[in-house]
Amino acid sequence: MPNEVLSPQVAGGFIAAGVVGLGLATLRARRTFHDSRVPMMGVMGAFVFAAQMVNFQILGGSSGHLGGGVLLAILLGPHVAALVMAAILTVQCLIFNDGGLLALGCNVFNMGLLAPYVGYAVYRAVLGRRAEGTSAGRLYVASFAGALAGVTAGAAAVPVQIALSGMSAVPFPTFFVVMVGVHLLIGAVEGVITFAVVLYLVQVRPDVLDVAVTTGRERVSRGAVAVSVAIFALFVGGLVSLAASELPDGLEWLTEEKAYAKPAQAAHARHPVMEEVSGWRERTAPLPDYSVRGQEPPPYWTSVAGVVGTLATLGVVYVLAVVVRRRQPAGGSGEVG
Amino acid sequence: MHHAYIDRFATADSPVHRLDPRVKLVVVLAFTVLVVSVPKYEVAALFPYALLPFSLLVFGGIPLGFVAKHLLLVSPFVVFVAVFNPLYDAEPVLVRLGAGGYWVRGGVLSCANICGKFVLTVSALVALVSTTRFSDLLQALAWFRLPRLFVLELSFLYRYLFLLIEQVLRLKRARDSRGVGGVRLGWRLRATGGIIGNLFVRTLERGERIYAAMVARGFDGAVRTLRQPRLRGVDAAFLVGALLFVAAVRFGGPLVR
Numbered sequence: 051m052p053n054e055v056l057s058p059q060v061a062g063g064f065i066a067a068g069v070v071g072l073g074l075a076t077l078r079a080r081r082t083f084h085d086s087r088v089p090m091m092g093v094m095g096a097f098v099f100a101a102q103m104v105n106f107q108i109l110g111g112s113s114g115h116l117g118g119g120v121l122l123a124i125l126l127g128p129h130v131a132a133l134v135m136a137a138i139l140t141v142q143c144l145i146f147n148d149g150g151l152l153a154l155g156c157n158v159f160n161m162g163l164l165a166p167y168v169g170y171a172v173y174r175a176v177l178g179r180r181a182e183g184t185s186a187g188r189l190y191v192a193s194f195a196g197a198l199a200g201v202t203a204g205a206a207a208v209p210v211q212i213a214l215s216g217m218s219a220v221p222f223p224t225f226f227v228v229m230v231g232v233h234l235l236i237g238a239v240e241g242v243i244t245f246a247v248v249l250y251l252v253q254v255r256p257d258v259l260d261v262a263v264t265t266g267r268e269r270v271s272r273g274a275v276a277v278s279v280a281i282f283a284l285f286v287g288g289l290v291s292l293a294a295s296e297l298p299d300g301l302e303w304l305t306e307e308k309a310y311a312k313p314a315q316a317a318h319a320r321h322p323v324m325e326e327v328s329g330w331r332e333r334t335a336p337l338p339d340y341s342v343r344g345q346e347p348p349p350y351w352t353s354v355a356g357v358v359g360t361l362a363t364l365g366v367v368y369v370l371a372v373v374v375r376r377r378q379p380a381g382g383s384g385e386v387g
Numbered sequence: 388m389h390h391a392y393i394d395r396f397a398t399a400d401s402p403v404h405r406l407d408p409r410v411k412l413v414v415v416l417a418f419t420v421l422v423v424s425v426p427k428y429e430v431a432a433l434f435p436y437a438l439l440p441f442s443l444l445v446f447g448g449i450p451l452g453f454v455a456k457h458l459l460l461v462s463p464f465v466v467f468v469a470v471f472n473p474l475y476d477a478e479p480v481l482v483r484l485g486a487g488g489y490w491v492r493g494g495v496l497s498c499a500n501i502c503g504k505f506v507l508t509v510s511a512l513v514a515l516v517s518t519t520r521f522s523d524l525l526q527a528l529a530w531f532r533l534p535r536l537f538v539l540e541l542s543f544l545y546r547y548l549f550l551l552i553e554q555v556l557r558l559k560r561a562r563d564s565r566g567v568g569g570v571r572l573g574w575r576l577r578a579t580g581g582i583i584g585n586l587f588v589r590t591l592e593r594g595e596r597i598y599a600a601m602v603a604r605g606f607d608g609a610v611r612t613l614r615q616p617r618l619r620g621v622d623a624a625f626l627v628g629a630l631l632f633v634a635a636v637r638f639g640g641p642l643v644r
Contacts, residue, residue, distance in 0.1 A: 052465040054504040058424045076536070088536050089601060090594035092543020093551075097590040099544075100551035104559060104586075106579040116583060125587065137540045144524065145394055145545070147512050148461050151419050217427060217501065218468050219476030219494050246580025247587070255588050360434040364441050371445035375401070 051157055051208060053150030057215035064211065065155030071163040072136055079129035091130060095137045098122060106243055116243045117236075119161055120169030120200035124193055124248065125258065128170040135162035156211050160204040169200025186252055187277075193248045194241040194278045201240045205233030238282050245278070396449050396517040403447035403518045407622040408527040414439075414629040415515045419508045421637045428480055428496045433503040435636045439629060440507060443514035454513050458506060469501040521545050526616060539610060543597075551590065558582045 053061070098118035105115050118138075122131035139157045142148045149157045173196030177184060209225040212218050218225065251259055397404075403411075422436055444454060476494030516524070522542065529538045562578050 052461075052505055053419060053423050053508050054465055054501045055468050056423065058420055061423070072537075076534075087594075087598065088539050089543045089598050090591075092540045093547045093590055093594040093597065095540065095544035096547040096551045097586060099548055100555040101583045101586060103552060103555050104579055104582050106575060121583075133537075133540065137537065137544050140541060141544055141548070144512075144516055145521065146461070147457065147509055147516065150508055151416060151512060152423055152508075212468065217497070219472040219474075219497065220468075221475065242576060243579055243583070246576045247584045248580075249577075250580045250584030251587070254584065258588065258591060357431050357434045360437060363438055367438065367442050368445050371442070371448075374446065375448055 051149055051153045051160070051211070053152045055212050055215065055217045056150075056153055056156065057217065058152070060211055060215045061152040061155060063155075064159050065152075068136070068155040068158035068163065071159065072132065075129045075132040075163070079127070079133060082127065082129075091134050092137065094122065094126065094130075095134045095141070098134065098138055099141075106239065115239075116247075117161070117165070117201060117240050119165040119204070120173070120193075120197040120240065121244045121247060123166035123170040123200070124173055124196065124244070125251075128166045131166040131170070132162050135166060138162075156207075160207045160211075164207055165200040165204035168203040169196040172196045172199040186249075189248060189252065190245050191277045191281070194245045195281050197241040197244040198234070198237040198282065201237035202230060202233050205236075206230050234282075234286055241278070241282075394516055394521065396447070396453075397520050399448060399518075401447045401518065402621075403443050403514070405621075406518075406625055407616055407618055408519045408523040409530055409616060410618070410622045410626045411443075411515050411519060412524070412527050412531070414626065414633075415511045417630055418511050418633050421633050422504050422507050425500070425504065425637070427500050428493055430496055430499045430503060433500065433507065436507050436633070439633060440511040440514050443518065444510065447514060447518040449514065449517045454510055457513055458509055461509060462505065465501060465505045469498045469505075472498040472501070522612065523614065523616070526612060526614070530616065535609075542610070547593075551586070554589070555582070555586060558586065 098116075101116050101118055101121075103115070119131060119135050122134055126134070136158050139149065139154065139162055143151060143154050143157070173192045176192035176195050177188060206226070206229070209222060209229045212225065213222040248259070418436070418439055422433070425432060444451065473492055473494035476492060476497060478493035479490045480493045480496055482489060482491050482496075519527075525538050525542050525545075528541075529535060559582065562582060566575070566578065
């Protein structure tokens with residue numbers, strides 16, 4: 051998520067929430083994970099990055115890839131997963147500039163805390179209490195459902211944060227349904243890949259999983275596949291019914307569109323007071339720039355001067371920089387890459 | 388290779404590269420907060436901010452084409468959110484240019500505002516990352532009391548990132564060379580699970596080896612580096628100048644008028 055769709059207040063609030071959440075995760079993780087194992091967590095972050103590059107061809111040209119939060123929670127526990135995801139998101143922001151500096155709090159909250167914890171809770175709930183001797187089929191269903199729920203939960207928080215910020219004009223229900231809908235599909239792909247990784251580990255290295263599987267029952271049964279499909283259908287069905295209840299909203303939007311076909315006249319006709327006010331404003335401030343209702347418009351020349359002045363200054367800075375860099379000793383101490 | 392270009396300018400040398408990483412971090416953070424706090428219908432007011440990231444980029448010798456390409460690469464989500472504003476926000480706003488004025492939808496302005504802020508804040512971040520070594524940036528973060536363990540985790544993530552990416556590229560090449568032609572969905576899924584599972588097991592073992600090697604060399608949890616940050620006069624001048632500039636652009640408008 052980028053900076054620009056957030057207000058500073060919401061961004062600040064979620065930075066605080068992220069810090070508190072990570073602090074709690076650290077405390078819990080230390081019970082099982084010693085301080086000195088931090089290098090391992092860093093390397094695991096690099097693993098998730100690399101795993102995200104493995105594309106899985108679905109149909110035709112479309113392909114999906116792993117997000118990794120829930121898989122890590124299943125393999126290393128949710129507390130460690132939260133800390134690893136926080137590091138991944140920080141590097142993603144700093145090195146790849148994917149996700150803004152201010153939005154880091156929201157991103158850590160959604161993908162670093164919500165996704166692993168919700169995903170792990172669902173995974174554990176499906177798995178049941180018995181820690182040893184669970185059937186492989188149940189394990190597969192649990193990892194699929196966990197990944198689906200984790201990804202969806204993380205995505206569902208995004209429209210809430212954007213709506214709290216008031217930066218997007220898209221009505222909250224519409225945005226929410228679209229965002230969750232898209233991420234149900236992404237979550238299903240995540241679930242299928244998580245499932246495949248767990249399947250591999252059960253068969254090849256069962257010792258890295260914290261759940262023991264009854265021997266002789268490692269294969270995927272048709273039942274497990276059927277249950278996975280049923281869980282996905284349940285999620286989609288819930289969303290569709292939610293979307294259906296929002297349909298009148300969409301229709302309202304269409305009719306509103308027509309009313310605003312000529313926005314200026316329509317708005318003026320409906321607001322005689324506003325017309326009076328803006329007429330008065332035009333007389334007193336002859337050259338306003340943006341006149342938003344209730345705000346004193348700045349005189350136009352400031353902004354035009356600002357734009358032209360900025361462009362001119364940028365040009366000067368550019369020429370200056372070229373000159374300065376020319377005067378540097380050629381092939382000096384730098385240019386290692 | 389896909390990953391080699393990401394921060395390839397960070398190890399170069401320029402006046403901007405030589406600035407104290409702590410100073411650059413503070414300036415970029417303050418810049419981002421102030422730009423994001425600009426009201427949503429302002430567009431022309433965003434222009435003067437460009438001076439800061441632009442100066443850092445050109446004096447740092449970062450090619451502007453590289454920055455533009457990078458901006459496009461990370462833009463999809465912000466464009467996806469902003470592009471719907473003109474449809475939904477029909478609030479009429481009067482825009483005047485010279486003698487003529489016309490009404491536009493508020494959504495058009497807020498869309499331009501979001502995109503403008505995006506270009507400003509991301510290019511500032513590119514300017515920071517492209518002119519600062521990651522290890523120096525981490526040292527700056529540690530100086531600002533980011534938990535030591537988290538900084539250590541970040542440094543390991545960065546150190547092994549490229550190694551593991553190359554490993555995964557080899558695994559993918561192996562898969563692709565064995566899977567020529569149409570193969571069943573189930574097989575493809577199994578291969579994906581195998582690659583990632585295999586990578587996980589290898590990473591787990593690698594992590595254990597790394598830790599054992601570090602303990603053998605006397606690792607006690609502290610990381611010591613030779614490059615010590617030092618605040619020079621230039622750094623202080625840049626810090627004060629840049630902060631004053633951004634604050635003046637953000638809060639000084641009414642004074643100029």
